[in-house]
Amino acid sequence: MTMLPIITTVVLEYADVPESSITRDTDPLRDLNLTSYDLMGIIGRLESELGVSVPEREIRHLVTLGDLDDYIKAHVGA
Amino acid sequence: MGTALLALGVAGRHVALVGESCYSYVVSYLAVVNAGAVIVPLDRELTVGELVHLITKSDADLLLYGASLADDIPAIKDACPRLGRIVPIDLYAAPTEDVENPGVRELLRTGRELLARGDMSFGDVAIDPDALCAILFTSGTTGANKGVMLTARNITAVVHGAYSLHRLRPVSLSVLPINHSYEFNLHVLGSIFGGITLCFNDSVKHVRENLDRFRPEMTLMVPMIVDALYKNIWREAEKNHLATHLRYGVWLSNAFRRVGIDLRRYYFKPVIQSLGGELGMIICGGAPLRPEVVKGMSDLGVEVYNGYGITECSPLISSNSALANIPGSVGVPIPCVRVRIDSPDADGNGEIQVTGDNVMVGYYNDSEATARSFTPDGWFKTGDLGHLGRRNALFITGRQKNLIILPNGKNVQPEELEEHLLASIEYVKEVVVHSATDDSGVERIVATAFLDATFVEVVGPDEAEARFKADVARHNRKLAGYKQIHHTQVRDCEFTKTSTKKIKRNEALGAMP
Numbered sequence: 001m002t003m004l005p006i007i008t009t010v011v012l013e014y015a016d017v018p019e020s021s022i023t024r025d026t027d028p029l030r031d032l033n034l035t036s037y038d039l040m041g042i043i044g045r046l047e048s049e050l051g052v053s054v055p056e057r058e059i060r061h062l063v064t065l066g067d068l069d070d071y072i073k074a075h076v077g078a
Numbered sequence: 079m080g081t082a083l084l085a086l087g088v089a090g091r092h093v094a095l096v097g098e099s100c101y102s103y104v105v106s107y108l109a110v111v112n113a114g115a116v117i118v119p120l121d122r123e124l125t126v127g128e129l130v131h132l133i134t135k136s137d138a139d140l141l142l143y144g145a146s147l148a149d150d151i152p153a154i155k156d157a158c159p160r161l162g163r164i165v166p167i168d169l170y171a172a173p174t175e176d177v178e179n180p181g182v183r184e185l186l187r188t189g190r191e192l193l194a195r196g197d198m199s200f201g202d203v204a205i206d207p208d209a210l211c212a213i214l215f216t217s218g219t220t221g222a223n224k225g226v227m228l229t230a231r232n233i234t235a236v237v238h239g240a241y242s243l244h245r246l247r248p249v250s251l252s253v254l255p256i257n258h259s260y261e262f263n264l265h266v267l268g269s270i271f272g273g274i275t276l277c278f279n280d281s282v283k284h285v286r287e288n289l290d291r292f293r294p295e296m297t298l299m300v301p302m303i304v305d306a307l308y309k310n311i312w313r314e315a316e317k318n319h320l321a322t323h324l325r326y327g328v329w330l331s332n333a334f335r336r337v338g339i340d341l342r343r344y345y346f347k348p349v350i351q352s353l354g355g356e357l358g359m360i361i362c363g364g365a366p367l368r369p370e371v372v373k374g375m376s377d378l379g380v381e382v383y384n385g386y387g388i389t390e391c392s393p394l395i396s397s398n399s400a401l402a403n404i405p406g407s408v409g410v411p412i413p414c415v416r417v418r419i420d421s422p423d424a425d426g427n428g429e430i431q432v433t434g435d436n437v438m439v440g441y442y443n444d445s446e447a448t449a450r451s452f453t454p455d456g457w458f459k460t461g462d463l464g465h466l467g468r469r470n471a472l473f474i475t476g477r478q479k480n481l482i483i484l485p486n487g488k489n490v491q492p493e494e495l496e497e498h499l500l501a502s503i504e505y506v507k508e509v510v511v512h513s514a515t516d517d518s519g520v521e522r523i524v525a526t527a528f529l530d531a532t533f534v535e536v537v538g539p540d541e542a543e544a545r546f547k548a549d550v551a552r553h554n555r556k557l558a559g560y561k562q563i564h565h566t567q568v569r570d571c572e573f574t575k576t577s578t579k580k581i582k583r584n585e586a587l588g589a590m591p
Binding site: 027029030033035036037038040041043044047054055056057059060061063 | 122123146147150281282283284285286287302303305306485486516517518520551554555557558559560562564565
């Protein structure tokens with residue numbers, strides 16, 4: 001099951017953009033002009049809400065929100 | 079641990095240390111340097127290839143690593159045959175059966191046994207304050223990066239100098255990467271020097287939670303984090319329809335302050351509560367900080383003192399403090415440092431040059447770069463431009479070198495990224511990597527390229543630009559997060575060159591695409 005709606009809700013707390021502009025292909029740093037600190041905060045929030053851990057060394061591989069969604073889906077409950 | 083490391087023959091050797099911020103990292107660092115060995119702290123965000131390059135370049139004989147690196151250790155071990163021993167420093171890891179590579183708990187047990195048998199070798203090590211103590215790498219992973227050689231005298235000079243200016247608060251929170259000289263020398267060693275409690279933030283993902291958990295009264299940060307905290311305060315106020323109320327509170331509080339009544343901690347208690355409840359001082363460095371953030375945080379009751387440093391100066395050169403917080407400046411030189419401005423222009427701006435006990439010995443195995451970095455009379459050339467203003471405060475106005483300094487304090491060598499792009503994307507004929515400021519005032523990495531004319535003709539200009547963007551995105555995945563290119567742009571003509579056929583880089587610097 002996709003986690004994109006939950007990811008989008010958290011991202012919208014950091015980015016001042018319409019919800020419709022957020023898709024799987026959205027790159028939060030380049031398309032939404034968020035900082036890497038914002039991104040870490042978003043992932044921290046998702047970890048608490050979804051009970052998943054995203055190691056910092058993995059984050060560089062997660063370029064788009066789709067990448068983040070795939071990672072969370074694969075590791076939630078693991 | 080020091081006794082056990084000495085028994086492993088660590089004295090005089092180079093020991094690489096990479097891991098997360100934690101108590102055992104600090105113990106490991108201090109055990110190494112006090113055993114008469116040389117510590118080589120490495121950035122845990124680096125890729126395996128980058129770590130291997132720096133371990134090799136530093137001639138490290140031993141590697142101490144934290145839990146987050148465990149999966150990468152087999153690859154590092156294979157690529158670094160010189161590493162005699164590889165020791166996990168995670169205090170909570172399962173005991174290891176590997177006798178050749180004991181874990182930190184086995185080392186501690188060995189150390190205790192040796193001490194019980196009367197081995198006093200660790201306490202007897204004589205520390206030469208002018209001997210090599212640490213090698214810290216500047217940015218870049220190709221030939222561009224350099225190993226800064228620091229001595230115990232260099233490091234203790236900045237600790238003492240910094241805290242001659244700043245009065246430490248009883249509890250502080252360590253947020254920044256612990257391998258940075260700014261965090262380790264100033265914050266970790268500074269806390270030990272000042273006898274305060276230092277709490278470790280386990281991940282940048284959890285800053286907010288850890289402010290609540292530890293309720294620090296001070297911390298060291300980089301502009302990106304201070305900026306985010308400040309923006310978040312106002313975002314929350316807007317969300318809760320309290321922004322007008324907060325603006326009025328700031329106006330009223332400032333009016334009271336002008337007549338000597340300071341009610342900020344009372345008026346803005348909810349704001350300060352959102353920062354843990356006790357935070358009153360942030361020392362900020364690593365990159366330029368917007369003066370309006372310094373003033374805005376101060377208006378709300380949190381003083382931000384901006385400073386300036388460079389790894390080669392261990393790193394601190396100057397800092398604002400409660401004694402003098404001069405807007406727009408990076409403060410006054412710390413007591414052990416002398417600063418001069420070389421060849422100032424009509425406005426007084428010239429290269430900032432430094433001398434003092436904090437200045438490095440030189441670059442490891444790079445006498446040419448060392449020679450280039452010092453003036454004939456022995457002053458260190460920072461490559462930054464600025465002037466000394468009122469009350470001897472230093473103002474930074476620019477940079478002579480191409481180095482990109484990001485708001486998170488990380489430095490990026492553009493040439494390193496350019497080499498990678500030219501080597502990995504065949505239709506890129508020329509590329510310049512530089513920084514530009516985006517709409518929100520944040521400094522970002524940009525790649526501006528001139529593409530192969532035939533390629534552009536075949537696929538069309540729009541498709542060529544889209545492919546370049548996609549290929550850069552693919553390339554980004556191989557890089558440490560902070561080095562990733564944020565924006566791309568394509569130009570339709572070659573860059574202008576100098577007579578020696580070097581690209582005139584300034585021509586590429588423009589607005590954010």
